[in-house]
Amino acid sequence: MNIKIWILSALVVLVLVVTSVAIARERSEDLVTVYSSRKEHLIKPLFESFTKDTGIQVTYLTGKGGALIERLKLEGKNTNADMFMTVDAGNLWYAATQDLFQAVQTQTLENNIPSHLRDSKGLWTGLSVRARTIVYSTERVNPVDLSTYENLADMKWAGRLCLRTSKKIYTKSLVASMIYHHGINKTGDIISGWVNNLAATPNAKDSHIMNAIVSGQCDIGLINTYYFARLITKNPNVPLKLFWANQDTTGVHVNISGAGVTKYATNVKGAIKLLEWLSSTKAQAIYASLNKEYPANQNVASDEVVSSWGSFKQDKMNLEQTGILQADAVRLMQTKGYR
Amino acid sequence: MEKNCLKSKVWISVLALLVAMPIFVVAASWLFPERELWAHFYAILLPNLISATLILLIGVGVGVTFLGTILAYLVVMVEFPGRQWLEWALFLPFAVPAYVLAFVYLGVFDYSGYVQVWMREVLGLSGFDIRTGSWAIILTFVLVFYPYVYMMTRASFKRQKVNIIEAGRLLGTGPLRTFLKISLPLARPAAAAGLLVTLMEILADFGVVSLFNFDTFTTAIYSAWGDFRSIEVAAQLASLLVLVAFFLIYFEKKARGQAKYYSNDVANKKPYRAFGVMGWLISIFIFSVFMLAFAMPMLQLIIWGWTYSGKEWSVKYIDLIISTLILTVSATLITVSIATILALPNHCKKNSSWLKSVINIATLGYALPGSIMAVGLLYGINQLSAVSIYFGGQSINQVIFGSISLLLFAYISRFMAIGYNSIKASAEQIKPMFTQSARLLGVSRLRLIWQIYLPMMTPGILAGGLLVAVDVIKELPATYLLRPFGWDTLAIQVYELSAEGLFERAAIPALIMVLFGSVLMIIFQYLDKKS
Numbered sequence: 084m085n086i087k088i089w090i091l092s093a094l095v096v097l098v099l100v101v102t103s104v105a106i107a108r109e110r111s112e113d114l115v116t117v118y119s120s121r122k123e124h125l126i127k128p129l130f131e132s133f134t135k136d137t138g139i140q141v142t143y144l145t146g147k148g149g150a151l152i153e154r155l156k157l158e159g160k161n162t163n164a165d166m167f168m169t170v171d172a173g174n175l176w177y178a179a180t181q182d183l184f185q186a187v188q189t190q191t192l193e194n195n196i197p198s199h200l201r202d203s204k205g206l207w208t209g210l211s212v213r214a215r216t217i218v219y220s221t222e223r224v225n226p227v228d229l230s231t232y233e234n235l236a237d238m239k240w241a242g243r244l245c246l247r248t249s250k251k252i253y254t255k256s257l258v259a260s261m262i263y264h265h266g267i268n269k270t271g272d273i274i275s276g277w278v279n280n281l282a283a284t285p286n287a288k289d290s291h292i293m294n295a296i297v298s299g300q301c302d303i304g305l306i307n308t309y310y311f312a313r314l315i316t317k318n319p320n321v322p323l324k325l326f327w328a329n330q331d332t333t334g335v336h337v338n339i340s341g342a343g344v345t346k347y348a349t350n351v352k353g354a355i356k357l358l359e360w361l362s363s364t365k366a367q368a369i370y371a372s373l374n375k376e377y378p379a380n381q382n383v384a385s386d387e388v389v390s391s392w393g394s395f396k397q398d399k400m401n402l403e404q405t406g407i408l409q410a411d412a413v414r415l416m417q418t419k420g421y422r
Numbered sequence: 423m424e425k426n427c428l429k430s431k432v433w434i435s436v437l438a439l440l441v442a443m444p445i446f447v448v449a450a451s452w453l454f455p456e457r458e459l460w461a462h463f464y465a466i467l468l469p470n471l472i473s474a475t476l477i478l479l480i481g482v483g484v485g486v487t488f489l490g491t492i493l494a495y496l497v498v499m500v501e502f503p504g505r506q507w508l509e510w511a512l513f514l515p516f517a518v519p520a521y522v523l524a525f526v527y528l529g530v531f532d533y534s535g536y537v538q539v540w541m542r543e544v545l546g547l548s549g550f551d552i553r554t555g556s557w558a559i560i561l562t563f564v565l566v567f568y569p570y571v572y573m574m575t576r577a578s579f580k581r582q583k584v585n586i587i588e589a590g591r592l593l594g595t596g597p598l599r600t601f602l603k604i605s606l607p608l609a610r611p612a613a614a615a616g617l618l619v620t621l622m623e624i625l626a627d628f629g630v631v632s633l634f635n636f637d638t639f640t641t642a643i644y645s646a647w648g649d650f651r652s653i654e655v656a657a658q659l660a661s662l663l664v665l666v667a668f669f670l671i672y673f674e675k676k677a678r679g680q681a682k683y684y685s686n687d688v689a690n691k692k693p694y695r696a697f698g699v700m701g702w703l704i705s706i707f708i709f710s711v712f713m714l715a716f717a718m719p720m721l722q723l724i725i726w727g728w729t730y731s732g733k734e735w736s737v738k739y740i741d742l743i744i745s746t747l748i749l750t751v752s753a754t755l756i757t758v759s760i761a762t763i764l765a766l767p768n769h770c771k772k773n774s775s776w777l778k779s780v781i782n783i784a785t786l787g788y789a790l791p792g793s794i795m796a797v798g799l800l801y802g803i804n805q806l807s808a809v810s811i812y813f814g815g816q817s818i819n820q821v822i823f824g825s826i827s828l829l830l831f832a833y834i835s836r837f838m839a840i841g842y843n844s845i846k847a848s849a850e851q852i853k854p855m856f857t858q859s860a861r862l863l864g865v866s867r868l869r870l871i872w873q874i875y876l877p878m879m880t881p882g883i884l885a886g887g888l889l890v891a892v893d894v895i896k897e898l899p900a901t902y903l904l905r906p907f908g909w910d911t912l913a914i915q916v917y918e919l920s921a922e923g924l925f926e927r928a929a930i931p932a933l934i935m936v937l938f939g940s941v942l943m944i945i946f947q948y949l950d951k952k953s
Binding site for chain 2: 116142143144147153154163177248250255283284285288289295297300310409410417422
């Protein structure tokens with residue numbers, strides 16, 4: 084009896100391994116393959132719409148940005164990926180330094196996406212813009228007291244501040260931008276001030292920050308605006324509001340999600356077509372409504388909820404800088420005890 | 423005889439070293455030293471991280487040992503109301519992934535969770551941050567990992583039950599003294615085996631510690647990789663974890679006699695009876711452990727998932743479930759087969775410290791964070807490809823990256839410890855006498871294996887297989903990096919939704935995952951009873 088089970092098991096294993104190894108790669112003109120660190124539920128509707136418009140199929144593999152970059156590097160010329168899509172300019176910049184992209188410069192992309200959201204050599208293109216700014220309790224904070232990211236280091240916020248962990252890329256990029264504007268020393272002082280003002284251990288997620296403010300654990304925090312959009316859509320009476328930071332100085336810190344055509348893409352034509360389509364008004368409108376981000380294409384209006392917060396001055400720092408300065412930012416935060 | 427041994431030595435070594443391949447690749451990272459980054463880590467991060475990791479290991483270690491052993495003792499040795507179903511209910515928390523439990527606890531017990539809101543509004547107490555300090559994360563880990571110790575010590579108590587009662591009667595001691603003086607010392611090897619697995623799990627954990635923002639050694643590994651883009655330093659740090667695991671295994675060997683995950687119940691009568699209030703107190707205690715570790719988190723997931731079930735559920739889930747099942751079944755079968763070959767009684771093994779250490783190395787993968795193991799594998803395969811091309815062959819990357827074989831490899835390397843420990847314990851039950859008499863009768867080794875060893879090892883093989891299967895279902899980081907197109911699993915779905923803050927939707931795949939794990943644990947129970 085036992086022996087039979089064993090033989091059966093061995094056979095099943097054999098069959099499974101053989102079939103899995105035998106799966107050959109499909110390659111065709113009508114198929115674009117994307118590696119994406121944007122999550123499936125955010126990209127799937129876009130790709131489905133693209134297929135409907137063009138007849139070109141899209142397959143995709145989601146993963147964490149750093150891990151996918153490592154996989155791309157190791158796969159080298161054998162990669163399946165025609166396009167790499169990720170969030171954060173730092174990740175795009177790093178992928179570019181690892182020689183994973185090929186330059187793509189087309190009239191359509193130039194018309195659709197402003198130049199400060201594109202790589203100067205055309206290695207990657209920004210497709211959506213996210214803003215990181217101050218969120219505050221309407222019950223316990225007078226907006227008159229609010230001004231800048233830097234001001235959150237002020238003593239008056241002692242025990243009232245909630246921040247996201249320094250391990251998260253959004254925090255790293257924000258601090259990188261501060262290093263760019265103020266230099267290491269001054270930024271170090273600001274971070275020390277933040278850490279002293281913390282009401283709780285830095286949170287793992289932006290949504291936890293908003294929960295903490297609503298429940299009274301802290302009064303102010305820093306978040307990406309689309310998390311706020313989601314919360315306010317679900318619960319319109321939530322006693323929270325956004326404040327546009329640094330309007331009299333450097334402007335609100337913005338970052339992008341974007342994509343580039345991989346260096347060893349087999350379907351370059353298809354990948355470029357997809358990239359151009361993603362920058363089009365139709366796709367950008369889907370971007371805006373799906374994740375409540377700001378469209379990268381200036382001809383597309385933001386989502387209704389998002390535009391109700393009004394317009395704001397953006398930090399125009401070249402986004403490459405976030406990539407270049409990110410390691411310094413982490414080093415600084417670790418030294419100052421910002422977990 | 424000698425010649426025979428050479429052959430089996432070669433076979434076992436090749437198999438074990440193949441399983442350990444990612445570990446060697448990770449260790450090879452030391453060929454690429456990066457002094458500057460190490461200096462920063464050494465000065466700023468490591469002192470705190472090492473002490474925090476030690477606190478976690480000690481806290482959770484003590485916690486699971488006590489909780490697991492006490493629960494097992496009560497369930498085996500004492501009769502109290504509800505004992506029968508609590509005995510198996512205590513296995514279920516093993517089906518809940520640690521990160522899911524951590525997630526629910528933060529939602530329920532942190533400052534903004536309703537427990538604290540109620541405490542503030544109704545009781546007028548002041549709130550607190552459960553992520554400050556280490557008690558909350560220790561408690562979470564204890565509730566996730568006590569089943570390892572519980573399983574092992576429960577089996578051990580069952581085997582010794584009759585002896586323990588007799589010894590206790592002779593000495594005229596009551597249940598408490600019998601526990602302290604006789605049972606506990608006897609259960610030590612079993613508890614040590616469960617503890618070892620727990621400690622390795624904690625060393626490799628990243629999900630729970632990042633939710634609590636509690637910095638441990640793995641934080642440094644991910645910082646090296648994610649923040650400083652140095653996969654080399656990440657691998658170097660990870661190899662230190664493996665070294666720690668190696669020492670842990672060494673100490674465990676010293677503490678260990680025979681420990682098993684499954685039981686051979688000698689007599690089904692419970693020796694001690696707890697009547698009246700005492701009995702109910704015991705029931706309430708065990709029931710609250712079950713509530714906290716399983717029932718309450720499940721209820722919370724159901725509440726979260728309820729309103730979104732219509733929106734989140736789609737045909738896609740059929741795919742997710744099928745992928746999860748295929749990966750689980752194939753990884754389990756292969757892992758268990760290899761573990762069985764490594765664990766088979768073999769006279770060559772007895773006198774060969776080489777074979778013993780090679781096999782130990784094959785089980786070290788459990789202490790490696792899944793994503794580091796995955797990258798190690800990618801590098802390893804890439805090197806093999808280079809060798810193959812050098813000798814005029816073809817690149818194997820193309821075949822391997824496009825299939826699930828790489829992922830299966832990762833599971834096997836990572837979960838070998840779980841399968842092997844369980845199977846080895848059953849192999850050690852086989853008395854040398856059998857082998858000797860069989861040899862005298864001129865029975866071939868193959869027949870010996872087929873007709874004596876495998877049937878006797880079956881309970882251990884089944885137990886090991888089920889534990890590996892539950893672990894594969896829960897696995898996230900290696901799956902996320904190594905899966906080919908179209909092989910998303912339930913764990914990945916949970917991660918992708920919760921990473922974007924969509925907890926209500928993430929509850930649905932999480933529940934399905936726990937359901938599968940629970941079914942496996944129930945099968946485990948059933949087989950355990952039957953054997």
